[in-house]
Amino acid sequence: MNNSVLIVGLGASGLMAALTAAKNGAKVTIIEKNDIPGKKILATGNGKCNLANLDFRLDCYYSDCEDLNLFFKQFDVQDTIETFEELGLIIKNVNGYLYPVTNQATSVRDVLFNRLNQYDINVMFSKVPQSITKENNGFNVVIDNNKHYFDKVILACGSYAGIRKCDRVDSSIDGYSLAYHLGHSIIPVKPALTQIVCNENFFKDIAGVRIDAIVKLVLDNSYIAEEYGELQITDYGLSGIPIFQMSRIVAADNKRKYSIEIDFMPGVSEEEFAQICESRIIRFQGTTVSDFFTGLINTKLAELIVKLSKLDKNQIIDETLTDQLISALALIKCFNVTVKNTKSFENAQCCSGGVPVSEIDMTCMSQVCPNLFLCGEMLNVDAKCGGYNLQWAWTTGYIAGKSAAGVMK
Numbered sequence: 001m002n003n004s005v006l007i008v009g010l011g012a013s014g015l016m017a018a019l020t021a022a023k024n025g026a027k028v029t030i031i032e033k034n035d036i037p038g039k040k041i042l043a044t045g046n047g048k049c050n051l052a053n054l055d056f057r058l059d060c061y062y063s064d065c066e067d068l069n070l071f072f073k074q075f076d077v078q079d080t081i082e083t084f085e086e087l088g089l090i091i092k093n094v095n096g097y098l099y100p101v102t103n104q105a106t107s108v109r110d111v112l113f114n115r116l117n118q119y120d121i122n123v124m125f126s127k128v129p130q131s132i133t134k135e136n137n138g139f140n141v142v143i144d145n146n147k148h149y150f151d152k153v154i155l156a157c158g159s160y161a162g163i164r165k166c167d168r169v170d171s172s173i174d175g176y177s178l179a180y181h182l183g184h185s186i187i188p189v190k191p192a193l194t195q196i197v198c199n200e201n202f203f204k205d206i207a208g209v210r211i212d213a214i215v216k217l218v219l220d221n222s223y224i225a226e227e228y229g230e231l232q233i234t235d236y237g238l239s240g241i242p243i244f245q246m247s248r249i250v251a252a253d254n255k256r257k258y259s260i261e262i263d264f265m266p267g268v269s270e271e272e273f274a275q276i277c278e279s280r281i282i283r284f285q286g287t288t289v290s291d292f293f294t295g296l297i298n299t300k301l302a303e304l305i306v307k308l309s310k311l312d313k314n315q316i317i318d319e320t321l322t323d324q325l326i327s328a329l330a331l332i333k334c335f336n337v338t339v340k341n342t343k344s345f346e347n348a349q350c351c352s353g354g355v356p357v358s359e360i361d362m363t364c365m366s367q368v369c370p371n372l373f374l375c376g377e378m379l380n381v382d383a384k385c386g387g388y389n390l391q392w393a394w395t396t397g398y399i400a401g402k403s404a405a406g407v408m409k
């Protein structure tokens with residue numbers, strides 16, 4: 001008789017797992033909470049889906065696993081490209097960031113689901129398993145109060161990221177809970193890749209500013225992270241990729257007093273900046289403070305800096321203002337804000353925490369519950385922006401599907 005495999009969750013990793021298991025001869029059943037497959041894939045990359053990255057680096061990943069390469073060497077970026085191309089997806093390369101040429105995340109989801117439908121599979125949408133319990137070598141799974149038996153189960157339930165609280169699976173039967181009841185431990189799950197809320201009241205005055213900047217996360221007078229990229233200023237604080245990348249540190253322990261130091265002129269060295277300031281102070285004597293900042297920095301930021309420096313934009317510049325102007329200019333290269341918290345799971349693109357990778361083997365099989373497989377973001381792996389999180393989902397989905405089908409080991 002066919003090896004029966006239940007896949008719980010039809011997101012990125014579940015689609016890859018289901019297709020791989022079906023291709024390799026398993027009798028596949030899928031249960032998905034939503035009424036459509038891969039709902040989160042549709043939101044990725046602002047609807048364009050950054051599905052992988054040619055600049056693959058292990059240091060883009062955070063995990064309890066010392067060598068994630070054990071997984072990536074079984075299915076890497078090149079395998080992702082070949083798999084999707086074979087499914088009919090044309091991929092475009094934007095500076096190493098890979099997207100479907102259609103610019104539509106639906107294409108990524110659809111090529112997977114269309115091919116999956118060519119196999120004899122059973123998909124149940126808008127359902128969650130009420131319980132999964134071990135029975136001999138396999139599992140009893142209760143769905144709609146009926147008991148079903150499967151030889152293998154793959155948990156591909158993802159994380160809380162990007163999902164409204166009211167849309168989450170009841171925490172007593174969500175993916176983490178299913179894994180926990182089958183013997184796994186759960187590392188506390190926190191939002192990662194999300195916005196940072198700050199304490200200062202002035203954010204509403206500068207909301208909407210987008211500017212290339214260096215941002216440094218500061219704790220106890222030490223820099224603990226540094227990122228460069230487009231900073232987006234909002235009415236509650238800071239957003240944009242450089243902020244997303246450091247948010248996991250704040251979310252891990254949001255009781256600590258972090259601050260963020262911003263350099264609004266990252267392309268200009270301290271020496272060059274000192275020269276600009278010196279010549280500007282001489283050249284703008286007799287003009288207004290407003291004229292002095294015009295063309296130097298974004299208008300909204302200039303107005304804020306003028307206000308914080310207790311200057312008046314209509315004041316005429318003379319030598320008595322030199323010290324105040326020097327202090328105001330210093331804020332352009334070193335602007336400090338204090339951190340209140342991160343935004344919640346709903347706003348996050350991924351989560352840290354989950355099932356420890358140390359509790360699965362390199363075939364993605366549970367080390368505590370034989371014939372249970374885990375893949376994707378419900379494992380304790382999160383990555384930087386740039387296609388790395390989906391790569392983890394494709395990689396582990398492929399391995400789990402293949403192993404559950406009995407092809408590996």
Ligand SMILES: Cc1cc2nc3c(=O)[nH]c(=O)nc-3n(C[C@H](O)[C@H](O)[C@H](O)COP(=O)(O)OP(=O)(O)OC[C@H]3O[C@@H](n4cnc5c(N)ncnc54)[C@H](O)[C@@H]3O)c2cc1C
Pocket residue numbers: 008009010011012013014031032033034037038039040041043044045046049050051052127128129156157158159161162163169173174175348349350375376377378386387388389390391393
């Ligand atoms: C806004 C946004 C943008 C993103 N952009 C990118 C990007 O451009 N590039 C990138 O690499 N990553 C991106 N990510 C991250 C990426 O989407 C995830 O890392 C990836 O989808 C994880 O795959 P997964 O299969 O583990 O989880 P998911 O894709 O979330 O799939 C899990 C599935 O399981 C279902 N499910 C959960 N619990 C149950 C249950 N108990 N029973 C049945 N079904 C269940 C869910 O409904 C869901 O369909 C983004 C995330 C968000 C939120």
